[in-house]
Amino acid sequence: MVTVENATNKKYDRLPREAREILQSLATKWGDEIDSSALQMIPLKGAMTNEVFQIKWPTKKEDVSRKVLVRIYGEGVDVFLNREDEIRTFEFISKQGQGPRLLGRFSTGRIEEFIRARTLSAVDLLDSEISSLIAIKMKEFHNLDIPGPKNVCLWNRLRNWLTAAKKISPPEEAKAFRLDSMEEEISALEKDLFDDHQTIGFCHNDVQYGNIMLDEETRSITIIDYEYANYNPIAFDIANHFCEMTADYHTDTPHVLVHTKYPGLEERKRFLQQYLSASGRQPSDAELMQLVQDVEKYTLASHLVWGLWGIISEHVNDIDFDYIKYARQRFERYWTRKHDLLGKEKTTRD
Incomplete structure (x- = not known):
């Protein structure tokens, strides 16, 4: 726990002047703080793109404090997203009662309402009750x-990230990841996965446990952080969530994926049954199994997305995370599962 009075505090020095001014203004408006400048700054672990801090002030009520969240954007990650689009999405979702309120913006980040709920852990995703709540949410x-265009963003995102990865990767790295042939893989995958029956919806595209919060009293789920949110096949979003069950970003080796933790068929069917029936209509067996199959195929797209993300992040992000080893696992999983899911001949490794 760190206080602002410590002038040598390196964490507090990470806050730009404009962010400090917004925080000071917020505390003054609330009027129940003991000292608007006596904030405490607590780094939150697990973020792999931004630095995130909980900021709180002691109030005149015993054992009560005011809290906000400060998010400092990672340097060089604009290749992944459009911040203005993200903010518009953030504000719209907030107005729908789906997420935290935006309290302030500064040039390198933003200040958000602190949701009085706990962030999920990796093990929570394996809890059947919590998993059902996530499906419904x-x-x-x-x-x-x-508001705005409702075009699928997945394939353009993959091609844009591939272009960025090629530009930024040393020749040996590009060869190891077979980036020169990746355009063909993306096009073939797009063709294989396209189907008129698929449902397109507004997808979060990064429903990992760190982006899910649970209010223990009301048992309500809130999905946060909309950096990658856009319209996509809903099967992709669910597939990505299933893939995230293999990760635990709070270990000594946060980049390591444990594929044995990927949900089995019965677990996936239970999740998708909850998802499809959330609107009050019970799905047919055929509808359920069709979504099961679609989701499994879209895990391949998830592996490519986050594999490319890992390659780019290695060169633009200074957060302590082994992005290259993470990327290697995602690509290896793609090549391993491609034949089983699509019935294609696996490409021979270089």
Whole structure:
């Protein structure tokens, strides 16, 4: 726990002047703080793109404090997203009662309402009750009617990230990850996965446990952080969530994925049954199994997305995370599962 009075505090020095001014203004408006300048700054672990801090002030009420969240954007990650689009999405979702309120913006980050709920841990995703709550919330999220074009972003995102990865990767690295042939893989995968029956919805595209909060009293779920949110096949968003069950970003080796933790068929069917019935209509067996199959195929797209993300992040982000080893695991999983899921001949490794 760190206080502002310590002038040598390196964490507090990470806050730009404009962020400090916003925090000071917020504390003054609330009027119940003991000292508007006596804030405490607590780093939150697990973020792999931004630095995130909980900021709190002691108030005149015993054992009560005011809290906000400060998010400092990672340097060089604009290749992944458009911050203005993200903020518009953030504000819209907030107005729908789906997430925290935006309290202030500064040039390198923003200040958000602190949700009085706990962030999930990796083990929570394996809890059947919590998993059911997530399924219902994802259905609700996918039904959001976000203003603007409703075009699928997945394939353009993959191609844009591939272009960025090629530009930034040393020749040996590009060869090791077979980036020169990746355009063909993306095009073939797009063709294989395209189907008129698929549902397109507003997808979060990064429903990992660190982006899910649970209010223990009301048992309500909130999905946060909309950096990658956009319209996509809902099967992709669910597939990505299943893949995230293999990760634990709070270990000594946060980049290591444990594929044996990927949910089995019965677990996936239970999740998708909850998802499809969240609107009050019971799905047919055929509808359920079709979504099961679609989701499994879209895990391949998830592996490519986060594999490319890992390559780029290695060169633009200074957060302590082994992005290259993470990327290698995602690509290896792609090549391993491609034949089983699509019935294609696996490409021979270089």
